[in-house]
Amino acid sequence: MKGLAAPALDRASLRDWYRRNRRRSAELFATIAPEAFADRPIPLRHPFVFYEGHLPAFSFLTLCERALGEAPLDRDLERLFERGIDPGSLDDAARHARDAWPSRERIGAFAAACDARVVDALEHAPIENASVPRLLRAQAAYTVLEHEPMHHETLTYIIHQLDPARKHGPRAEHRDAELPAATMRSIGAGIATLGAAPQEQPFGWDNEFGRHEVPVSAFDAMTYPVTNGDWLAFVHAGGPVPHFWTEREGEWRLRCVFDEIPLPRSWPVYVTQRQACAYARWRGLRLPSEAEYHRYTFGTPSGEERPFPWGDAAAQPEHGNFGFARFDPEPVDAHPRGASAWGLLDTIGNGWEWTATPFAPFPGFEPMASYPQYSADFFEGRHYVMKGASPVTAVELVRRSFRNWFYADYPYAYATFRCVA
Ligand SMILES: [Fe+2]
Numbered sequence: 001m002k003g004l005a006a007p008a009l010d011r012a013s014l015r016d017w018y019r020r021n022r023r024r025s026a027e028l029f030a031t032i033a034p035e036a037f038a039d040r041p042i043p044l045r046h047p048f049v050f051y052e053g054h055l056p057a058f059s060f061l062t063l064c065e066r067a068l069g070e071a072p073l074d075r076d077l078e079r080l081f082e083r084g085i086d087p088g089s090l091d092d093a094a095r096h097a098r099d100a101w102p103s104r105e106r107i108g109a110f111a112a113a114c115d116a117r118v119v120d121a122l123e124h125a126p127i128e129n130a131s132v133p134r135l136l137r138a139q140a141a142y143t144v145l146e147h148e149p150m151h152h153e154t155l156t157y158i159i160h161q162l163d164p165a166r167k168h169g170p171r172a173e174h175r176d177a178e179l180p181a182a183t184m185r186s187i188g189a190g191i192a193t194l195g196a197a198p199q200e201q202p203f204g205w206d207n208e209f210g211r212h213e214v215p216v217s218a219f220d221a222m223t224y225p226v227t228n229g230d231w232l233a234f235v236h237a238g239g240p241v242p243h244f245w246t247e248r249e250g251e252w253r254l255r256c257v258f259d260e261i262p263l264p265r266s267w268p269v270y271v272t273q274r275q276a277c278a279y280a281r282w283r284g285l286r287l288p289s290e291a292e293y294h295r296y297t298f299g300t301p302s303g304e305e306r307p308f309p310w311g312d313a314a315a316q317p318e319h320g321n322f323g324f325a326r327f328d329p330e331p332v333d334a335h336p337r338g339a340s341a342w343g344l345l346d347t348i349g350n351g352w353e354w355t356a357t358p359f360a361p362f363p364g365f366e367p368m369a370s371y372p373q374y375s376a377d378f379f380e381g382r383h384y385v386m387k388g389a390s391p392v393t394a395v396e397l398v399r400r401s402f403r404n405w406f407y408a409d410y411p412y413a414y415a416t417f418r419c420v421a
Pocket of ligand 1 (some may be wrong): 147
């Protein structure tokens with residue numbers, strides 16, 4: 001847009017971000033036993049070996065080949081590793097099932113070649129060009145840079161489901177806490193601004209655009225998410241047992257990413273959207289809409305809206321449990337400095353928050369040039385919006401307009417909820 005000077009592209013920081021992503025991928029793959037790379041701990045996902053090839057292949061294809069028009073590196077491997085699968089589609093999974101994958105040596109050599117080309121492009125190629133849709137505002141470069149950390153989170157979900165004998169993670173300390181009882185806080189009526197305008201931020205996925213205001217009536221919201229301790233009462237009343245819980249010799253335990261511990265009562269419970277709805281009904285409450293989440297997270301009693309629950313400051317570890325500071329949750333009251341203007345804790349971090357809102361496009365939605373299937377394949381009304389972040393959500397993805405979504409009964413996501421009334 002004329003009159004709005006685009007900030008100069010900081011190539012060095014984009015390159016460093018790419019390298020940080022690649023390092024984290026390597027660290028995650030290093031937790032998996034070499035003999036487990038063909039395992040599919042989540043049957044509707046590919047084996048680990050696919051993701052080792054997919055991450056660099058997607059980056060090379062999206063930025064170098066499709067956006068910049070560079071020559072292919074290896075057409076067979078590029079085709080093989082191009083796309084993941086939607087965990088709801090058995091047909092899709094069957095179509096992608098294969099007996100043999102290329103050796104990890106061959107994939108490693110391919111990945112190194114992709115990395116070299118991507119880094120070279122980030123440093124030197126014309127990655128920003130307003131007359132090419134894929135290069136408008138450096139879209140393809142950012143697509144690549146945010147795609148990989150999103151896989152870090154879903155890769156962690158898969159590692160979580162892997163047999164403990166076939167993985168080895170870093171030693172972790174886990175802390176439970178005595179919590180004051182959750183209370184309901186009154187959230188005054190006001191406007192929630194959903195979505196963003198392209199010029200507001202360096203990048204957003206297509207489903208984030210279409211900035212619009214939604215009037216929200218007054219409602220009450222829980223000061224923190226529903227905890228394992230809260231859920232235990234529901235189980236005693238006949239409610240479902242969360243996927244990550246296990247019972248041994250009469251004691252409830254929690255399966256963390258790499259270890260198993262006595263159930264920490266003060267951690268947010270991770271459940272499906274359907275289970276969350278059942279709990280809310282049992283309590284005579286309900287799940288918030290996406291607009292209500294915005295209202296209690298970014299809204300204020302004075303009516304202004306802020307970029308983060310805590311205000312304007314960039315997201316830091318003190319604000320919440322996100323950014324891979326650890327793999328697992330913490331007590332829901334561990335981050336008072338991240339509280340929203342209404343005093344709500346853990347609105348960002350420690351687990352995504354389920355909403356009652358089916359994932360749908362905002363007004364004026366257009367599929368993005370760099371990745372047109374990213375959102376458009378999921379607007380069929382069976383996925384629900386999740387907001388916030390989990391412990392393994394990259395800090396770069398912590399922004400007001402970011403939206404995540406899963407099937408209502410997908411049990412592997414790090415998603416919790418709070419009730420409203
Ligand atoms: Fe992907």
